[in-house]
Amino acid sequence: MADTQTVKLKIKRQDGPKAQAHWEEFEIPYKSGMNVISAMMDIAANPVTKDGKTTTPIAYDSNCLEEICGSCAMLINGKARMACSALVKNLEQPITVEPLSKFPLVRDLAVDRNVLFENLKKVKAWVPVDGTYDLGSGPRVTPQKQEQAYPLSNCISCTICMEVCPQFNESTGFVGAATISQVALFNDHPTGAVLKEERLHALMGDGGIHECGYAQNCVESCPKGIPLTRSISRVAGQVMLQTVKDIFSR
Amino acid sequence: MSTAVSPGPSSTTSANDHPQGIAPLRAGQGHEFFWRRLHSLTGIIPVGAFLFEHILISNATAINGATAYAHQVRFLGSLPFVLGLELLGIWLPIAFHALYGFYIWYRGRANLISYPWMGNWMYSLQRWSGAIAFAYIIWHTYTMRFTGVDLHEVPGASFGKVQHELFVTPLFLFYVIGLVAASWHFAYGIWLFCAKWGITVGERARQKFLYICIAFFFLLSAVGLASMTKFRSTPQQCTDQPCADQIEQAK
Numbered sequence: 001m002a003d004t005q006t007v008k009l010k011i012k013r014q015d016g017p018k019a020q021a022h023w024e025e026f027e028i029p030y031k032s033g034m035n036v037i038s039a040m041m042d043i044a045a046n047p048v049t050k051d052g053k054t055t056t057p058i059a060y061d062s063n064c065l066e067e068i069c070g071s072c073a074m075l076i077n078g079k080a081r082m083a084c085s086a087l088v089k090n091l092e093q094p095i096t097v098e099p100l101s102k103f104p105l106v107r108d109l110a111v112d113r114n115v116l117f118e119n120l121k122k123v124k125a126w127v128p129v130d131g132t133y134d135l136g137s138g139p140r141v142t143p144q145k146q147e148q149a150y151p152l153s154n155c156i157s158c159t160i161c162m163e164v165c166p167q168f169n170e171s172t173g174f175v176g177a178a179t180i181s182q183v184a185l186f187n188d189h190p191t192g193a194v195l196k197e198e199r200l201h202a203l204m205g206d207g208g209i210h211e212c213g214y215a216q217n218c219v220e221s222c223p224k225g226i227p228l229t230r231s232i233s234r235v236a237g238q239v240m241l242q243t244v245k246d247i248f249s250r
Numbered sequence: 251m252s253t254a255v256s257p258g259p260s261s262t263t264s265a266n267d268h269p270q271g272i273a274p275l276r277a278g279q280g281h282e283f284f285w286r287r288l289h290s291l292t293g294i295i296p297v298g299a300f301l302f303e304h305i306l307i308s309n310a311t312a313i314n315g316a317t318a319y320a321h322q323v324r325f326l327g328s329l330p331f332v333l334g335l336e337l338l339g340i341w342l343p344i345a346f347h348a349l350y351g352f353y354i355w356y357r358g359r360a361n362l363i364s365y366p367w368m369g370n371w372m373y374s375l376q377r378w379s380g381a382i383a384f385a386y387i388i389w390h391t392y393t394m395r396f397t398g399v400d401l402h403e404v405p406g407a408s409f410g411k412v413q414h415e416l417f418v419t420p421l422f423l424f425y426v427i428g429l430v431a432a433s434w435h436f437a438y439g440i441w442l443f444c445a446k447w448g449i450t451v452g453e454r455a456r457q458k459f460l461y462i463c464i465a466f467f468f469l470l471s472a473v474g475l476a477s478m479t480k481f482r483s484t485p486q487q488c489t490d491q492p493c494a495d496q497i498e499q500a501k
Binding site: 017078079102103104112115118119122123164166167168169170171172173174175179201202203204205206207208210211212213214215216217220221227229230232233234235236237238239240241243 | 270271272273274275276277278279280281282283286287354356357358359360361364365367368369370372373442445446447448449450451452453456
């Protein structure tokens with residue numbers, strides 16, 4: 001650590017979905033409290049590589065910079081994590097930065113994570129409250145239920161649980177932990193429960209909950225500490241009970 | 251994501267809207283749920299139940315000597331519809347569990363190098379231990395059931411037939427590896443079954459049940475090893491018909 005005043009980054013660049021990927025190295029002055037996003041902001045202010053070649057600012061998704069919007073998930077030193085909470089002082093240098101590997105690439109570090117939103121739509125991850133007249137106030141949610149729901153409601157749709165999952169791939173088309181956890185959340189909600197059977201039936205389709213291999217990478221890597229394996233086991237139990245119910249009542 | 255949103259018109263997106271990337275959930279489509287859950291269930295019943303009987307009951311009787319072992323083999327061979335029991339209770343379920351297991355393995359993308367966490371190790375170990383156990387089981391079934399003395403006809407030859415293999419040290423080591431692989435695959439498989447079928451839901455419940463499954467692994471391995479040691483430490487028993495009948499009739 002002879003030189004603690006500069007930060008070395010090695011960033012994977014790609015001009016578009018069909019372009020060739022290549023690496024660019026940067027060396028920029030260190031600032032106190034610097035994270036990977038603020039480092040890339042500094043690069044954008046002066047987009048020159050380590051070799052002195054002028055380049056374009058790096059394209060990436062980010063917004064809140066406080067690990068609450070879920071935009072800036074990327075591979076940092078080979079591991080999927082939020083770039084905003086990846087503090088430079090805690091990272092081994094050169095810091096390698098790559099886009100998430102399991103989503104269609106848009107440009108540089110920006111990827112299309114639409115599959116998560118498609119999955120949330122498939123399982124109807126919402127509370128249906130629309131009507132042509134005032135439905136009045138909903139049923140009371142007990143504090144115990146609130147305690148259970150709150151951690152699940154913290155999901156920021158970052159897709160890290162899907163990126164790190166060995167079962168989330170093109171062969172299985174697995175739905176992933178985030179969506180299953182949202183099923184747990186909305187099935188628990190007294191009004192949301194009206195769609196419980198539909199959600200469980202959706203999760204029995206190809207790519208559903210049965211594709212989980214219980215490697216537990218999801219719960220290890222979730223930046224919000226959501227008990228994802230607990231959600232998977234709970235919803236898996238609901239799916240099995242629904243299966244038994246279907247066998248005898250259909 | 252916790253905000254309540256109204257259900258929009260049902261999504262009409264098709265696979266064509268996702269020319270690249272991983273497909274979204276195919277709600278209401280396909281039969282993979284049935285086959286995956288059948289695979290999971292067959293691992294416990296009947297395959298696991300058979301392994302339990304095979305190691306903890308039948309083979310453990312070898313510890314009581316050649317005659318006790320011959321009686322156990324005669325009892326199993328005299329069960330009604332024994333060929334049907336073997337076919338539907340053992341061979342077909344194992345074949346399905348193993349071949350569908352390889353299909354599951356083929357469709358997974360292990361990422362141990364990037365994420366070397368305990369659960370991820372166990373994910374890969376479950377696949378490797380299954381493959382090793384399957385290779386062992388094929389060879390073991392071939393040599394014990396389909397070649398040499400037919401033990402359904404001559405139960406008294408059982409002890410000597412097993413000894414014949416276990417006295418060869420490389421084969422003895424193959425037995426040990428097969429035993430440990432099958433025991434681990436079954437013990438951790440029970441843990442996986444309970445986690446995936448929603449029986450052990452909580453983190454602490456899963457943690458405690460893991461200790462129980464590990465203890466069960468040691469039990470299976472220890473009893474299996476004790477049986478094998480008995481075969482190795484007893485003088486070679488005969489396998490020809492008249493002599494084998496004497497073993498079976500001995501007190």
